[in-house]
Amino acid sequence: MSMTVRRLTRAATAGLVAAAALTAAAHSAEAADTLGSAAAGQGRYFGTAVAANHLGEADYAATLDREFSSVTPENEMKWDATEPSRGTFSFGSADRIVDHAQSQGMDVRGHTLVWHSQLPSWVGSLGASDLRTAMNDHINGLMGHYKGEIHSWDVVNEAFQDGGSGARRSSPFQDKLGNGFIEEAFRTARAADPAAKLCYNDYNTDGVNAKSNAVYDMVKDFKSRGVPIDCVGFQSHFNSNSPVPSDYRRNLQRFADLGVDVQITELDIEGSGSAQAADYTKVVEACLAVSRCTGMTVWGVTDKYSWRSSGTPLLFDGNYSEKPAYDAVLSALGGSGDPGDPGDPGDGTPSCTATYTRTADWSSGYNGQVTITAGGEPISSWTATVTLPAQQSVSALWNGTPAWSGNVMTVRPSWNGTLAAGASTGFGFTVAKNGSDAAPAIGTCTAS
Numbered sequence: 001m002s003m004t005v006r007r008l009t010r011a012a013t014a015g016l017v018a019a020a021a022l023t024a025a026a027h028s029a030e031a032a033d034t035l036g037s038a039a040a041g042q043g044r045y046f047g048t049a050v051a052a053n054h055l056g057e058a059d060y061a062a063t064l065d066r067e068f069s070s071v072t073p074e075n076e077m078k079w080d081a082t083e084p085s086r087g088t089f090s091f092g093s094a095d096r097i098v099d100h101a102q103s104q105g106m107d108v109r110g111h112t113l114v115w116h117s118q119l120p121s122w123v124g125s126l127g128a129s130d131l132r133t134a135m136n137d138h139i140n141g142l143m144g145h146y147k148g149e150i151h152s153w154d155v156v157n158e159a160f161q162d163g164g165s166g167a168r169r170s171s172p173f174q175d176k177l178g179n180g181f182i183e184e185a186f187r188t189a190r191a192a193d194p195a196a197k198l199c200y201n202d203y204n205t206d207g208v209n210a211k212s213n214a215v216y217d218m219v220k221d222f223k224s225r226g227v228p229i230d231c232v233g234f235q236s237h238f239n240s241n242s243p244v245p246s247d248y249r250r251n252l253q254r255f256a257d258l259g260v261d262v263q264i265t266e267l268d269i270e271g272s273g274s275a276q277a278a279d280y281t282k283v284v285e286a287c288l289a290v291s292r293c294t295g296m297t298v299w300g301v302t303d304k305y306s307w308r309s310s311g312t313p314l315l316f317d318g319n320y321s322e323k324p325a326y327d328a329v330l331s332a333l334g335g336s337g338d339p340g341d342p343g344d345p346g347d348g349t350p351s352c353t354a355t356y357t358r359t360a361d362w363s364s365g366y367n368g369q370v371t372i373t374a375g376g377e378p379i380s381s382w383t384a385t386v387t388l389p390a391q392q393s394v395s396a397l398w399n400g401t402p403a404w405s406g407n408v409m410t411v412r413p414s415w416n417g418t419l420a421a422g423a424s425t426g427f428g429f430t431v432a433k434n435g436s437d438a439a440p441a442i443g444t445c446t447a448s
Helices: 003-012 014-030 035-041 058-067 092-103 128-145 172-177 180-192 210-225 248-256 273-289 324-332
Strands: 045-050 070-073 107-115 152-157 197-202 231-234 261-269 293-298 352-362 365-374 382-387 393-398 401-405 408-412 424-432
Touching (some): 035 324, 045 107, 070 092, 070 293, 092 107, 107 128, 128 172, 128 180, 172 180, 180 197, 197 261, 210 248, 231 248, 248 261, 248 273, 261 273, 273 293, 273 324, 365 382, 393 408
Parallel strands (some): 045 293, 070 107, 107 152, 152 197, 197 231, 261 293
Antiparallel strands (some): 352 365, 365 424, 393 424, 401 408
């Protein structure tokens, strides 16, 4: 889509976007019962990273649309995705995310303009003069395409080394253009879209350490010389070996005191249960305590698609069920599950849940059982999805009628659709492993 056509399309849909935003604002005013609405009540956004190829999954899109007020493309705006050949831009997947976000009244964070990783091979082979031109052309091409549509851009990403040196990371930009490349990127970005917030983003900078001190010194220098920088992003990837630092809040505050906004940009915390919930609470409370902490973004919607999926680091499990960490974040934001929410007893809205158990297992296959339980109201029918690992196949199904789309099986009742409030039924299936012992993913149950 050409830039002109894209902007005309945006103008044509402006009323829809405004209506979505007004609906979200009205919902927030009524009850802070989702992450986005609760954060809005605190004057902040609550976002998530989004992959374009998951937007067609109903449960993924439904959870995204219900809970979040901001999106960050996971990979779709990186250099290898947007300019695979010099001067030839490709925006299809990124456009899909932006279009979806704007249709829901969500903000978009652009990620990322200049980064040492996920570069097409042609970038590293350029000499210094060509590389400077290519960097600026890339910034202008990407930001020009989305001018006026991106709330914040990660202009430069991860430019400092880990460890105690505080030195810059080796990269084609650092090695060939020197320390000035970051400043040049920010100045180019400001000219490309003066309305967008311009951020520096990095990891392992969450506490006061050599790396965060180096970033702090750079930001302080930029602010003193009028280099256009509006915000600093803290990725905040935590686990038992790298926990939430005790000086997390103090570190955020010292950056804010330089006159920039701070944003938690890629939050995920490995773990489960109350311990994970407590760590998420620490992060949210730290952001709320810093007036210039403008928002938080978790790095993914569901554990099953996380880049650290084995560590179950997100707020929704592989079945899109809310984890204790979700409840803790919602509570820390001042929200709560409203008694009138869909699925609560007596609210008149049919609902159901789907839970999975492996009931038998052998070397070449297994039997699985999905239990369907009605919520607080009777239901007359239900639907549940089962997503199988690519290698596996279903050889038999009972107590349900399947429909297939790729490796996703949508199951409806064959006779057992009507359930009283709180009652259960289920369906079962036999799977041929074909070399994979992984569990299937069970989607959210839908009732009528």
